[in-house]
Amino acid sequence: MAGFLLRYPSPEWPRRTVMLSTQRSLATAQLGRNSFEEIFESRTPLREAALESFRRRNAVLDGIFYDIGKVTQEEARETAPWLAREGAILIVPPSGAGSLKLCNTVEDFANAGGADVRILAVAGVGSSALGAAAFARNVADAFGVSAAAVVSGYGLADLLTEALGGWFWFGTLNRLRHQFEELDDVSRALNRPETLSPPTSPLELGRVSLDTRTVMALLGDDRFSFSLVTGHSKGNLVISEALYELKEQPAIEQTIPDDRFWIVTVSAAVAMPPRYKKIIDVMGTIDGFGALNSTPGISIEKPCPFCWHHTNTDLPFHLPVTKVFSELRVERTIAI
Numbered sequence: 538m539a540g541f542l543l544r545y546p547s548p549e550w551p552r553r554t555v556m557l558s559t560q561r562s563l564a565t566a567q568l569g570r571n572s573f574e575e576i577f578e579s580r581t582p583l584r585e586a587a588l589e590s591f592r593r594r595n596a597v598l599d600g601i602f603y604d605i606g607k608v609t610q611e612e613a614r615e616t617a618p619w620l621a622r623e624g625a626i627l628i629v630p631p632s633g634a635g636s637l638k639l640c641n642t643v644e645d646f647a648n649a650g651g652a653d654v655r656i657l658a659v660a661g662v663g664s665s666a667l668g669a670a671a672f673a674r675n676v677a678d679a680f681g682v683s684a685a686a687v688v689s690g691y692g693l694a695d696l697l698t699e700a701l702g703g704w705f706w707f708g709t710l711n712r713l714r715h716q717f718e719e720l721d722d723v724s725r726a727l728n729r730p731e732t733l734s735p736p737t738s739p740l741e742l743g744r745v746s747l748d749t750r751t752v753m754a755l756l757g758d759d760r761f762s763f764s765l766v767t768g769h770s771k772g773n774l775v776i777s778e779a780l781y782e783l784k785e786q787p788a789i790e791q792t793i794p795d796d797r798f799w800i801v802t803v804s805a806a807v808a809m810p811p812r813y814k815k816i817i818d819v820m821g822t823i824d825g826f827g828a829l830n831s832t833p834g835i836s837i838e839k840p841c842p843f844c845w846h847h848t849n850t851d852l853p854f855h856l857p858v859t860k861v862f863s864e865l866r867v868e869r870t871i872a873i
Contacts, residue, residue, distance in 0.1 A: 599668030602770070602847045603660065604858070607674045608667060612637050616666040624747035626755075627666060627686040628654060629673035634683075637670055643754045646685065647761075655764040655873045656684035657755060657798075659748070661771030661805070672769050672858065675848065679862035680765075680873045685755070689748045689772060752779035757789040764873045767801040769848065769858075770827065776800065777807045784810050799871050804846050804856060806831040817865060821845050821856045839865065 599605055605613075616627070616639060626646045628638040640646040660672040666688045673686035752775055755761055768776045783790045799815045804827040806818040820827055820837045821844030844856040865871055 599665050599671065601849060601852070603668040603671035604675055604849050604851075604855075605667050605671040606849075606851060607632060607678075608670050609636070612670060613667060615639060616670060623688060624751040625666065625688045626651075626751065627670050627673060627688065628683055629658075629670050629677055629686055630683045631677045631681055632674060639666070643751065643758065646755070647758075651685065651755075652760050652762075654683055654685045655762070656680065656682065657687070657752070657763045657766045658684050659687045659689065659752060659768040659772030659775050661689060661769050661773065661775070672772075672848065675858035676765075676767060676862055678859045679866060682873055685763075687748055687751050687755070687772075687775070689775065746775070746778075748775050749778045749782065752776060753782055756780070756793060757783055757786075759792060763798045765799045765801065765871060767803060767862075768805075769803045770805050770830070770846065773802040773805045773807040776802075777809055780810050780813065784812075799869070801862070801865065803848075803858065803861075806835040806837060808832040808835065817869060819856070819861055819865075821854070823854065824856070 608616075615637070626640040626643070628640065628646070628649055628651070630637065638649050640649050640651070643651075656673075656676055658669070658673040658676050660669040666686075669686040669688045673684040677684040756763070756766070756779060766776055768774075783793070795812050796815055799817065800809055800813055801817045801819060803819045804821065804824055806820060806827075809816055817838045818831075818835055819839040819841065820831070821841045823843060824846045826846045839861065841856050841861060843854060845854040846856070847854075848856050848858045850857060862871075
């Protein structure tokens with residue numbers, strides 16, 4: 538009788554199936570990473586070798602923080618070589634509506650139909666392209682349209698500040714990270730010069746990370762018109778920095794109407810420039826990590842009961858991103 542029962546799905550079968558999907562996506566991405574031969578033959582083998590283990594580790598962490606089971610094996614395989622390509626852009630359709638597209642530059646994004654994309658999402662916690670795609674898909678599923686995801690990535694600047702404890706406590710040590718961005722720029726230019734697409738401005742780019750530059754370029758480009766800009770964890774800090782840097786460029790910022798887009802922060806309430814009024818802060822009620830990394834004094838408009846910092850729907854106490862945005866779509870009449 539026991540053997541007979543084992544042949545039939547248990548009540549936990551759907552949950553186990555989802556977990557299997559998460560593991561498959563992660564395994565596919567890991568297997569698609571650079572081989573030692575590819576690392577050795579790259580233009581900057583020392584840089585690639587130094588970062589490879591951290592890139593693989595961050596993809597594993599994405600399996601905890603993000604709903605990577607929503608990323609298909611084919612998509613995981615496609616994004617694998619770019620697990621830590623900071624500043625890359627993904628166009629992520631809703632589940633079942635086709636495969637994601639990867640764009641190395643803002644021009645690639647425009648040529649891939651970026652003008653029709655209304656949602657911009659930035660994942661955090663040192664996330665890889667896998668985590669960025671998963672977060673964007675959760676948001677895309679809530680609205681039934683494609684979302685653009687900017688990859689936070691992982692570079693030498695992150696490696697150096699992480700040694701000082703800055704990977705989690707990003708609110709304090711992120712500024713120190715910018716002091717090493719010039720080193721990252723040099724190494725990137727040697728390795729993949731075509732991926733660098735900083736905005737043309739008198740800005741001191743050495744103190745602005747590549748993911749922030751990409752968000753700046755997307756928001757300041759009149760070819761694109763986003764209705765929703767959202768981030769998770771450190772992704773909110775990237776958005777904040779991009780908006781504050783744009784504030785220093787009035788000629789560009791003035792082209793962005795105050796009410797053009799909603800800003801929704803998830804799992805870290807970070808201050809935004811005062812001119813932006815349509816802001817919603819979302820936080821789990823047991824997310825002490827997110828609270829510690831939030832700007833003091835910001836009220837949480839959308840508390841999520843018994844939710845922690847992660848968004849993986851297969852794990853307990855997750856923050857259900859798709860459900861939250863579906864509710865906000867109705868409660869705040871967010872039109873995309």
